[in-house]
Amino acid sequence: MRYCKRCVMPDTKPGIVFDNEGICSACQSVEKKKLIDWKVRAAKLAAFCDQIRGSNGNGYDCVVPVSGGKDSIYQAYMMSRVYKLKTLGVVLAPHLQTREGILNLNAMVTNLGIDLLKVSVRPSTLQKMRRIALLEIGNPNYAEHRVVFAGVARAAMFYGAPLVVWGEDIAVEFGGNVAKSAEDEGSAEDLINNDLFRETSFDDLLKGRIDENELFFYISPDKEEYRQRRIKSIYLGYYHWWDGYKHLGVAKQFGFQPRQNGPLSGNVLDYDNIDEKLCEIHIWFKFLKFGFWRPTDQCCYHIWNGRMHREEAVELVRSKQYEFPHEYLNEFLEYHQVTEAEFRECEERWRNHDIWHKVNGQWRLKNEIC
Secondary structure, eight states: OOOSSSSSSSSTTOOOOOOTTOHHHHHHHHHHHHOHHHHHHHHHHHHHHHTTTHHHHHHHHEEEEESSHHHHHHHHHHIIIIOOOEEEEEEEOOOSOHHHHHHHHOOOEEEEEEEEEEEOOOOOHHHHHHHHHHHHHTTTTHHHHHHHHHHHHHHHHHHHHHHHEOOOHHHHTTTTOHHHHHHHHOOOOOOOOOGGGOOOHHHHHHTTTTTTGGGGGOOOOOHHHHHTTTOOEGGGGGSSSSOOHHHHHHHTTTTTHHHHOOSSEEETOOSSOSSSSSSHHHHHHHHHHHHHHHHHHHHHHHTTTOOOHHHHEEEEHHTTTTTOOOOOOHHHHHHHTHHHHHHHHHHHHHHOOOTEEETEEEEEEESSOO
């Protein structure tokens, strides 16, 4: 397990590549972004928005997936206020919302003034799928990612909106397998095939276990059908430098509130991924499998955007990475219908023994960042 010499990302991250100097592909991507003429890219998006504005009659010009988080508020702001498109926000109802998640979503709708479509999938189906994904692939949010990507696409087709605007391409921002279409033109048409679904295919995991009549919002429309309807799906991060901290400043103008009680365990930030209760333990499984999670991701983002030196990041990661996200453990256990003993057994099933060992009875990474 090696760590990037410029940031704190390890080489265990799926899809990441280190060069001969020990610099990761995410840091290399940052250097490439510095060479981009962002004014030209923004003008290209503006020209496209001018072309489609009003083309859907009295309907929506644009669909934006929203959660009430800082980034999705920024996306909705950019498309509705800056690019002046008639924008529909689409939220896939979280299983267990936080207080901040509810308040921030309501504040966005009220203060930004866009319409909101709420898609609530059948709770029993989502619960069953999450339990399967937790126990069998150690990826409890697998179903959520499917329903967000597919559900937003379904909404765009239903309303005939010619544009769907996603946030950042995580493969570009965090280092990973970047689709050719995303690299060349910012297309998000291959979003459903990204690294979030690396363990197994949807069919292999669930075929014959969930009634197909319950899966409409989990299955994306065919790409060809999308093209025939002339719907374009893009990453806003292709046209504007993606920086969550700057998005926070925009979101606060529309009523966004950080987490009232400060950062969750293992977190450096109090404003990131705070809208629902089950995601933190999902990300904890990333730590068990690959040796990094929230503190690494959050510190890297500050490094890439020039707000933190590596030395400070190393100290933060070392001090925060072993903090278990206990705040919502009881809700997680109840939702997935597992006991704490079953959960701990599941943890050990997915712990990667190539990178972990015990020191004085405590699990620790074999190669600590330094």
